[in-house]
Amino acid sequence: MLNITVCARFRPLNSKERRNHNDSVCIRRTDSESFILKDEKEDDFTFSFDRVFYEESKQADVYKFLALPIVRDAVNAINGTIITYGQTGAGKTYSMEGPGILECDEQKKGLLSRAVYGLFDSIKSSDEAIKHTIKLSMVEIYMEKVRDLFDLSKDNIQIKESKLQGIILPRVTEITVLDPAEALQSLSSGIANRAVGETQMNMASSRSHCVYIFTIHQELHKDRRVKSGKLILVDLAGSEKVEKTGAEGRVLEEAKTINKSLSALGNVVNAVTCGLQGKLNHIPYRDSKLTRILQDALGGNSRTALLCCCSPSTSNVSESLSTLRFGARAKHIKTSPCVNNSEDECGRKLRTPSPTKDESCDRILNKLKERLNVGDVKLLEELLILEGIIFNPHLDEEMESACEDLTLQTIASLEQAMEELLSTVEELKKENSALKAKIVAAEKSDALYEEAGKASSFVETISGMITFFRCWLGHSCDKMLEWES
Numbered sequence: 001m002l003n004i005t006v007c008a009r010f011r012p013l014n015s016k017e018r019r020n021h022n023d024s025v026c027i028r029r030t031d032s033e034s035f036i037l038k039d040e041k042e043d044d045f046t047f048s049f050d051r052v053f054y055e056e057s058k059q060a061d062v063y064k065f066l067a068l069p070i071v072r073d074a075v076n077a078i079n080g081t082i083i084t085y086g087q088t089g090a091g092k093t094y095s096m097e098g099p100g101i102l103e104c105d106e107q108k109k110g111l112l113s114r115a116v117y118g119l120f121d122s123i124k125s126s127d128e129a130i131k132h133t134i135k136l137s138m139v140e141i142y143m144e145k146v147r148d149l150f151d152l153s154k155d156n157i158q159i160k161e162s163k164l165q166g167i168i169l170p171r172v173t174e175i176t177v178l179d180p181a182e183a184l185q186s187l188s189s190g191i192a193n194r195a196v197g198e199t200q201m202n203m204a205s206s207r208s209h210c211v212y213i214f215t216i217h218q219e220l221h222k223d224r225r226v227k228s229g230k231l232i233l234v235d236l237a238g239s240e241k242v243e244k245t246g247a248e249g250r251v252l253e254e255a256k257t258i259n260k261s262l263s264a265l266g267n268v269v270n271a272v273t274c275g276l277q278g279k280l281n282h283i284p285y286r287d288s289k290l291t292r293i294l295q296d297a298l299g300g301n302s303r304t305a306l307l308c309c310c311s312p313s314t315s316n317v318s319e320s321l322s323t324l325r326f327g328a329r330a331k332h333i334k335t336s337p338c339v340n341n342s343e344d345e346c347g348r349k350l351r352t353p354s355p356t357k358d359e360s361c362d363r364i365l366n367k368l369k370e371r372l373n374v375g376d377v378k379l380l381e382e383l384l385i386l387e388g389i390i391f392n393p394h395l396d397e398e399m400e401s402a403c404e405d406l407t408l409q410t411i412a413s414l415e416q417a418m419e420e421l422l423s424t425v426e427e428l429k430k431e432n433s434a435l436k437a438k439i440v441a442a443e444k445s446d447a448l449y450e451e452a453g454k455a456s457s458f459v460e461t462i463s464g465m466i467t468f469f470r471c472w473l474g475h476s477c478d479k480m481l482e483w484e485s
């Protein structure tokens, strides 16, 4: 078991912090491993880490201490993870990428380009009988979705756990890179696809957690044994106090999602480091995409290093304090890195409950296969699994992916049903308005009919009156004629 390496890094005061006359540096150096931080109430907090990098520290020093041993191990099939953590604008991306990936002053190159050169250098100096291949993937976790930065059409990549390889991203794009220049070119195109926005704290703030994955395969020509190591670099999005940064709209939504996943990360670190000796406690890795992707790094098969980036300014002291407390807690995490052999001895050691029992059952089943027919042996194997005598290595994985598939299918059919319902509602709305139009038309024609009725009875009355008047006139004429005669 190995403790993770934790370092703190303080960037120089920025121009805004320098302009603010009430601002000053909140740390007092003790040595290269410890310092004292003074908070707003003038209380002192002493912190010790594996190494502290102060304002004048060089990118090369950070790489040599924090990353180089992990990079070398990855070429020897030992998984490694390097994470930058801290408040927004604290220097995580600067430490990881430097001011730029392709065109950058040699001294300012970040961990990423140094790791690329480190990998190829280590390969060059390793046994010539071994053939190495480096594959590169890049994803970002943006608004709780894993997006492939080499193929933006893959915008919701699932995270799976394999018994042999640990956490994997099954459909992610992998680019084989043959030399450092090719690797840097690919990294640059992936970085260009990252979600970046302007916040009050940082002109180019990362709005996502970015994960760079190098898989280094090695093949020994003699016996064609294959080993592979994974080197993962993670540039986390920055935590921020939204009331302080004045985030609004989309930026606010992003900040809330980022803070939520970082607090899930904090919960995992607490659960991993609070476990009672010898007892298994629940670690909430599945609470966020970030913690699930970092599962191996936070207690599994990985050598891990964490760089806690801080502003040295008194105006950011409470954020720095919380970053440093996170780092101090993470120092207690223990991981179990080991060489990933082709037979995956280490994977089996970590994950399979009773390998010896399984192996002996395998031997017996193979012997029986020679004498009995295949159907009988299969039946026996199923019975052994059913009784829990042997372990079915595919069961958990299959169950998990079957459940996931079922959930996805259910969601898809519910979505389809909802779409159908929506289109029925639309049709009904149309029918309804057509009916309303008809009723209005009918009402109009009724009114006309009534008017016509009224008019015709009026005409009838008039004609009656005319008939009466005619009769009366005829009668009166007759009378007058009578009188005259």
Ligand SMILES: Nc1ncnc2c1ncn2[C@@H]1O[C@H](COP(=O)(O)OP(=O)(O)OP(=O)(O)O)[C@@H](O)[C@H]1O
Pocket (backbone or CB within 6 Å): 010, 011, 012, 014, 086, 087, 088, 089, 090, 091, 092, 093, 094, 095, 099, 202, 204, 205, 206, 207, 236, 237, 238, 239, 309
């Ligand atoms: N060690 C350093 N030396 C010089 N400049 C630095 C250093 N660290 C950070 N900076 C500068 O500070 C600014 C913010 O840094 P950066 O973008 O790395 O922050 P961040 O922690 O990644 O923030 P966010 O989480 O918002 O992405 C940048 O302009 C960067 O160049």
